[in-house]
Amino acid sequence: MPQNRTIAVAMSGGVDSSTVAAILARLDQDTNVVGLTLQLWDQTRLAGKHGIPDAPKAGRCCSLDDVYDARRVAEHLGIPYYVVNQEERFEQDVVRPFVSEYLAGRTPIPCSLCNNHLKFDQLLKTARSIGADSIATGHYAVNEYEPERKRWILKRPADLAKDQTYFLFGLTQAQLAHTLFPLGHMTKPEVREVARQKGLTLAEKPDSQEICFIPGGSYQNFLAAYLEEQGEAMPDTAGELVASSGEVLGQHEGISNFTVGQRKGLKVSSPSPLYVLNIDPASHRVTVGADAELATVTLRANRLNWISIPELSAPMRVKAKIRHRHEPAWATLEPVSGAGPNSDSSCAEVLATFDEPQRAVTPGQSAVFYDGDEVVGGGWIV
Numbered sequence: 001m002p003q004n005r006t007i008a009v010a011m012s013g014g015v016d017s018s019t020v021a022a023i024l025a026r027l028d029q030d031t032n033v034v035g036l037t038l039q040l041w042d043q044t045r046l047a048g049k050h051g052i053p054d055a056p057k058a059g060r061c062c063s064l065d066d067v068y069d070a071r072r073v074a075e076h077l078g079i080p081y082y083v084v085n086q087e088e089r090f091e092q093d094v095v096r097p098f099v100s101e102y103l104a105g106r107t108p109i110p111c112s113l114c115n116n117h118l119k120f121d122q123l124l125k126t127a128r129s130i131g132a133d134s135i136a137t138g139h140y141a142v143n144e145y146e147p148e149r150k151r152w153i154l155k156r157p158a159d160l161a162k163d164q165t166y167f168l169f170g171l172t173q174a175q176l177a178h179t180l181f182p183l184g185h186m187t188k189p190e191v192r193e194v195a196r197q198k199g200l201t202l203a204e205k206p207d208s209q210e211i212c213f214i215p216g217g218s219y220q221n222f223l224a225a226y227l228e229e230q231g232e233a234m235p236d237t238a239g240e241l242v243a244s245s246g247e248v249l250g251q252h253e254g255i256s257n258f259t260v261g262q263r264k265g266l267k268v269s270s271p272s273p274l275y276v277l278n279i280d281p282a283s284h285r286v287t288v289g290a291d292a293e294l295a296t297v298t299l300r301a302n303r304l305n306w307i308s309i310p311e312l313s314a315p316m317r318v319k320a321k322i323r324h325r326h327e328p329a330w331a332t333l334e335p336v337s338g339a340g341p342n343s344d345s346s347c348a349e350v351l352a353t354f355d356e357p358q359r360a361v362t363p364g365q366s367a368v369f370y371d372g373d374e375v376v377g378g379g380w381i382v
Helices: 015-025 064-077 087-103 110-129 188-197 219-229
Strands: 005-010 031-039 081-085 134-136 142-146 151-155 239-243 248-252 275-280 285-289 295-306 316-321 329-335 349-359 366-371 374-381
Touching: 005 015, 005 110, 015 031, 015 064, 015 134, 015 188, 031 064, 031 110, 064 081, 081 110, 087 110, 087 219, 110 134, 316 349
Parallel strands: 005 031, 005 134, 031 081, 239 285
Antiparallel strands: 142 151, 151 374, 239 248, 275 285, 295 349, 295 374, 316 329, 316 366, 329 349, 366 374
16 A cells, blocks of 8 residues: 555535545544535525525535534544535536536436536645545445556446436546546445444434435526526416427426426326427427427437547447436447547537436436446536
8 A cells, every 4th residue: 555645525515425524534644634625615605585485494415514424434534634615617528518508408416417527536635735634425436447458447336226326427537547436335324334434423324315505406596596696587488288299288488497208287188197308499489298208219329438448439239328227238338430439529429329218318318327336427418
């Protein structure tokens, strides 16, 4: 083991990252551990506007209480602790793209954007500035170097119920080379037990459930409040609500109120349940239909990042995951002709053809591709 190495632990104030800090702090005398927390969003910023609660709700990721909890854990472990303000960068790289995507009729995943741009980019830069060789996080994933392929390989963890590889597909080889996932071979109950053994008072703390900048879980309320704060008007994207046959069923107030697969809030009567099938940002037309019509056998994805392979140059059999809670399904992955397979190209695209139809493939979500437990790579559904 290298002498006097320094590891920066990304401490969110939850039991997972706190347990990581406790494990590493007791590792050996040659390892220095430093706790870092990224301050990403002022949760009182939009309070009281457009139905947003006046007070932050408990259980939200990255709350002020979480910062206090992380600081208390660092004090208990006797390790240095710093809070790094990244609110401006978070707004630029996560919040603004989130708003733009929703207004364009797509359904974004802010957690993946945050991992790509903040938690594994800015955090690594901050870690290096304080002399740390690597960062460690409480994500449930496995990260191993394979000499034969000369690549870092990201794998699904022992606790598949807590698998977070879907949100980590954007990590580069350079980032993986300096990242540790100490919980990858542990289950959540085992992690809580270690926390108890280490004397951590938050061993029983519930997992965060809400996205940090979406108070109350209402995207529509957040969009209205955020745009008002920015002095921007909500764009007029009202249009027709139509059946898959083309019949006009009614009018809607804006495409940002819909996502593919949505059933509630359509405000049209029908003898059988209707679901959102498609959102056309150009015409503002929202198409609805029966649940069976949500099934599709193909998807396209761009803004790709490859992990277990350097690039996709030929068809490949994979299991594709199209939502966090989606069971990966067998598919054939192919580079799209003319798009180019180079992972450094912003216009690269792939086509995934499923063996069996999949329900509600949603533009703006991630598609992550697996070969067994390995993450081959992933991209954003178009």
